[in-house]
Amino acid sequence: MKTMIVCTSVSHGNTQRVAEVMGRVLQARVVAPEQLDPAELSECDLVGFGSGIFLGSFHARLREFVRALPVEPRRSAFVFATSGFPDAGFQKFSRPLTGLLEQKGFAVADAFSCRAFDTYLPFKLVGGIRKGRPSAGDLEAARVFAEGLRARVGTES
Ligand SMILES: Cc1cc2nc3c(=O)[nH]c(=O)nc-3n(C[C@H](O)[C@H](O)[C@H](O)COP(=O)(O)O)c2cc1C
Numbered sequence: 001m002k003t004m005i006v007c008t009s010v011s012h013g014n015t016q017r018v019a020e021v022m023g024r025v026l027q028a029r030v031v032a033p034e035q036l037d038p039a040e041l042s043e044c045d046l047v048g049f050g051s052g053i054f055l056g057s058f059h060a061r062l063r064e065f066v067r068a069l070p071v072e073p074r075r076s077a078f079v080f081a082t083s084g085f086p087d088a089g090f091q092k093f094s095r096p097l098t099g100l101l102e103q104k105g106f107a108v109a110d111a112f113s114c115r116a117f118d119t120y121l122p123f124k125l126v127g128g129i130r131k132g133r134p135s136a137g138d139l140e141a142a143r144v145f146a147e148g149l150r151a152r153v154g155t156e157s
Contacts, residue, residue: 001154003028005048006036008059014082014116015050017134018142022048022080022112025146033065041069046076046153047106049097052116053083058097066097069104076153077106080142084118084129087111109153112145114138 003026009016016030023030026046041047049066051059058081079094079101081087087094094111101108115138119128134142 001026001045001150002043003046003048004036004041004044005030005050006033006041006062006065007048008032008051008062010059010061011052011119012117014134015052015080017139018080018082018112018114019048019050021139021142022146025143026150033061036065038065038069042072042074044075046078046109046149047074048078048080049101050080050082053081053085053087053093056091056093058093063097063100066100066104071103072105074105075107076109077101078108078110078112078149080112080145082114082116082134084115084120084123086115087113109149110145112142114141 005019005023005028007015007019007030019030051062079097098108115130115133117128118130123129
């Protein structure tokens with residue numbers, strides 16, 4: 001199963017840590033959007049897209065990368081994020097990226113998110129929130145998530 005993980009992690013490397021755990025399970029290269037020839041994704045059975053959440057959205061660099069992809073028949077994708085607050089409620093932040101990926105031809109298999117050190121301005125004043133996260137438990141949850149994907153998507157490809 002050919003797998004790639006596209007990750008933008010600019011604030012504290014939080015999402016990169018999660019991506020690397022997933023990458024080990026899925027035997028996937030973890031790359032920044034700028035380092036990747038988009039044509040490489042056409043050959044993948046599974047592609048992960050992840051970043052921190054900034055003012056309610058995935059990082060602009062990741063979103064722009066996905067927006068510029070051509071529409072073509074594609075295989076599976078997953079999205080993942082680290083953020084101060086959960087991906088929940090009416091304004092789920094994973095929904096727009098999932099929709100965009102589906103427009104590009106991907107079948108989005110699943111989404112993962114975990115809490116992470118957050119120094120958005122109001123919280124910076126108090127030294128940030130969610131210190132120490134992603135924790136060992138968060139990284140273990142990422143590993144289990146990736147194993148589930150490998151089992152599900154691997155048997156389809
Ligand atoms: C300017 C800024 C805006 C942020 N906006 C949000 C937000 O809207 N919701 C949220 O849950 N976390 C928010 N965060 C927290 C980041 O999503 C979190 O720190 C994330 O783990 C950063 O990932 P990275 O270290 O991989 O870049 C924000 C952080 C910064 C610095």
